[in-house]
Amino acid sequence: MNQFTFSLQATDGHARLSRFDTPHGPISMPAFAPVGTLANVKTLEPRDLHELNATLVLSNTYHLYLRPGHELVERMGGLHQFMGWDGPMLTDSGGYQVFSLAHRRSLDDDGVTFRSHLDGSSHRFTPERVMEIEQALGADIAMVLDECAEPLEREYNEAALIRTHRWAERCRAAHTKADQALFGIVQGGIFPDLRLQSAAFLTELDFPGYAVGGLAVGETKEQMYTTLDETCPALPADKPRYLMGVGAPEDIVEAVYRGIDFFDSVLPTRIARNGALLTRDGRLNIRNQRFAEDQRPIAEDCTCYTCRTFSRAYLRHLFKAKEITGLRLATIHNLHFMLGLMEEIRTAIRGGTFADFRADFHDRHTITDQAVRHAQRQKRAASAAKR
Amino acid sequence: MNQFTFSLQATDGHARLSRFDTPHGPISMPAFAPVGTLANVKTLEPRDLHELNATLVLSNTYHLYLRPGHELVERMGGLHQFMGWDGPMLTDSGGYQVFSLAHRRSLDDDGVTFRSHLDGSSHRFTPERVMEIEQALGADIAMVLDECAEPLEREYNEAALIRTHRWAERCRAAHTKADQALFGIVQGGIFPDLRLQSAAFLTELDFPGYAVGGLAVGETKEQMYTTLDETCPALPADKPRYLMGVGAPEDIVEAVYRGIDFFDSVLPTRIARNGALLTRDGRLNIRNQRFAEDQRPIAEDCTCYTCRTFSRAYLRHLFKAKEITGLRLATIHNLHFMLGLMEEIRTAIRGGTFADFRADFHDRHTITDQAVRHAQRQKRAASAAKR
Numbered sequence: 001m002n003q004f005t006f007s008l009q010a011t012d013g014h015a016r017l018s019r020f021d022t023p024h025g026p027i028s029m030p031a032f033a034p035v036g037t038l039a040n041v042k043t044l045e046p047r048d049l050h051e052l053n054a055t056l057v058l059s060n061t062y063h064l065y066l067r068p069g070h071e072l073v074e075r076m077g078g079l080h081q082f083m084g085w086d087g088p089m090l091t092d093s094g095g096y097q098v099f100s101l102a103h104r105r106s107l108d109d110d111g112v113t114f115r116s117h118l119d120g121s122s123h124r125f126t127p128e129r130v131m132e133i134e135q136a137l138g139a140d141i142a143m144v145l146d147e148c149a150e151p152l153e154r155e156y157n158e159a160a161l162i163r164t165h166r167w168a169e170r171c172r173a174a175h176t177k178a179d180q181a182l183f184g185i186v187q188g189g190i191f192p193d194l195r196l197q198s199a200a201f202l203t204e205l206d207f208p209g210y211a212v213g214g215l216a217v218g219e220t221k222e223q224m225y226t227t228l229d230e231t232c233p234a235l236p237a238d239k240p241r242y243l244m245g246v247g248a249p250e251d252i253v254e255a256v257y258r259g260i261d262f263f264d265s266v267l268p269t270r271i272a273r274n275g276a277l278l279t280r281d282g283r284l285n286i287r288n289q290r291f292a293e294d295q296r297p298i299a300e301d302c303t304c305y306t307c308r309t310f311s312r313a314y315l316r317h318l319f320k321a322k323e324i325t326g327l328r329l330a331t332i333h334n335l336h337f338m339l340g341l342m343e344e345i346r347t348a349i350r351g352g353t354f355a356d357f358r359a360d361f362h363d364r365h366t367i368t369d370q371a372v373r374h375a376q377r378q379k380r381a382a383s384a385a386k387r
Numbered sequence: 388m389n390q391f392t393f394s395l396q397a398t399d400g401h402a403r404l405s406r407f408d409t410p411h412g413p414i415s416m417p418a419f420a421p422v423g424t425l426a427n428v429k430t431l432e433p434r435d436l437h438e439l440n441a442t443l444v445l446s447n448t449y450h451l452y453l454r455p456g457h458e459l460v461e462r463m464g465g466l467h468q469f470m471g472w473d474g475p476m477l478t479d480s481g482g483y484q485v486f487s488l489a490h491r492r493s494l495d496d497d498g499v500t501f502r503s504h505l506d507g508s509s510h511r512f513t514p515e516r517v518m519e520i521e522q523a524l525g526a527d528i529a530m531v532l533d534e535c536a537e538p539l540e541r542e543y544n545e546a547a548l549i550r551t552h553r554w555a556e557r558c559r560a561a562h563t564k565a566d567q568a569l570f571g572i573v574q575g576g577i578f579p580d581l582r583l584q585s586a587a588f589l590t591e592l593d594f595p596g597y598a599v600g601g602l603a604v605g606e607t608k609e610q611m612y613t614t615l616d617e618t619c620p621a622l623p624a625d626k627p628r629y630l631m632g633v634g635a636p637e638d639i640v641e642a643v644y645r646g647i648d649f650f651d652s653v654l655p656t657r658i659a660r661n662g663a664l665l666t667r668d669g670r671l672n673i674r675n676q677r678f679a680e681d682q683r684p685i686a687e688d689c690t691c692y693t694c695r696t697f698s699r700a701y702l703r704h705l706f707k708a709k710e711i712t713g714l715r716l717a718t719i720h721n722l723h724f725m726l727g728l729m730e731e732i733r734t735a736i737r738g739g740t741f742a743d744f745r746a747d748f749h750d751r752h753t754i755t756d757q758a759v760r761h762a763q764r765q766k767r768a769a770s771a772a773k774r
Contacts, residue, residue: 038704038705038708038710039701039704040705040710040712041712042710042711042712043711043712043715044712045692045696045712045715045716046696047692047696067704067707067708068679068700068704068707068708072679072680072700075680076680076682076698076700076701077682082698082700082701082704083701084696084697084701292455292459293459293462293463295463295464305432305434309432309433309434309471310471311463311469313455313459313463313469314426314463314469314470314471317425317426317454317455317469318425318427320454320455321425321454321455323425323427323429324429324430324711324714324715325427325428325429325430325431325432327711328430328432328711328715329432
């Protein structure tokens, strides 16, 4: 019996309502996966994730490999048991972190040697080694090792794609864990012909799911959307489609519109810890002086614990006083917002009203110029760090 | 109708089982009050405190006066509404913080001028000013302003006691809030005659409750216990007795044995954030290498969320990786331990078996030499900082 069944339940334009079954339960899609980098969604516990109706949780292979080590996690019964999360889990391959976070990368066709960002120790990832690590961690979904190229550079992408495809084949061959689904990752930067070539190559390898990688790391939003316009139709309709590392609400709405099924991103949890709170109207910085005596909740219509219990004035006080509880209450709110957004998206697709939902969403959701500039700076920095 | 009723339910030797009614509900005593310095028990939420069966919560007047300001808290509906805690609350007078935390103290008979430890701004506390601040905060129990003297210095204590008594009179006169009980504070260091003099003076003022102040800040455990031996019998039997700032489990057992009814301390929450976990056998430092692959919970018989859900190996990983969730899970465990200890103490007094409980507790509870040395260093540092 196949433990990984993808069921397409409804479509609305290119948007898809679906269900992906895993050994740890079903994922209703479109879905958003909170990121628990070190086997823990920062400031939260598994009971919080259940209360927030999270289904899929991501954890980072690069980080867990370095600390506490995949072999320790395996001896402790695997990632689920170790962190006390009984729902579906996904591990990335660590490729992105090797290129964005590790020091002194040295890439060859066989793999990549790097130094730990923690202690400078030397390590080597090959496709076979990464499969060994991800299988030891034991998530429901594992990702192939890929090379995450600068999305705007044609020659870099051409060379990287050859390696990425060879590595995908090697991962496919090395992966033997029956209760873990290995997903392929389509690369090719912003170049339509490379994306199509990658989609075709990986489809031949017949993965149980496909990710679109290498986006939201340096290109404009328009370039990202255009790339999705071109890539999604080339992916098999009967497999889940995963847009990696994308978490801005407006990008999620646009990606679902183009046929993406699920997402992960540190965005809602990371900006929460900076005091940026997500609302239907855009982001609100709770540190702002204008909230000092504001007795309203973050959002009047929000049903999360934070909004049911505390005023903006109190949350601002916690942030100004650097109280840890503030980070947690903001994280709860932002994840509630994201997971609620996904629920609304699924309802709209089911009802055939996703086009209206999308238009209404953008009418109301404003991103301040400051937020846009900040996001652009972050992207440029991430892109520069990768090279 | 008096909203503050003290009912003595049983005694066992000097140990007392009692109930103190407040406008926000009853406190079963002996009780331990977690400390929420800045209107928040660090890393926790009100729902956690309810789950832990906390009753009384303390908050610090000095800190709240500086940030966000007592007037803001009052405009937000008072401390209870501001922080979302609907149970009994107590505020200290800020006196201890002025002497231990603030900069450039200048003391005179009328009050004390000091500089904020946050921004160096100048402030002045007088008995009347502190009553204004505590009444604005609106806790169920407020404390008089006192001078916290170095407990071993006779002359200092003699002079301080005169001021402390005069300030207690002025606080009594300035306090008018009917739904708030103002407690007196007995001082006098380790000197029996001064303690008796202080108890007699304050009893004349007829406060609804009495604290023993100025202990656990530099003297030995034996000196603290002896002081309690001498002070408790001099306090009115029909009023609650509060030992301020004491939170080591062995000290609580000894103080209950001598007739103390309730306690507050940052100890369980502060040491939790350092990875020191309380168990019946003593303290366990979760960062220790020997827990790296320990699949057991912190304590086998503990029923807290942390112990029900996570292994020592996982908690150690969270602490080593500096994950905020680790601080929270440790805090939950330590408060569960303290509040559970108080429940066991109440049960023992009710059953007339407190002497056995005390003997069993000390047989099992060992404090490592390292922990003792660390505690001694902290006391010396606190004592030095005060002078």
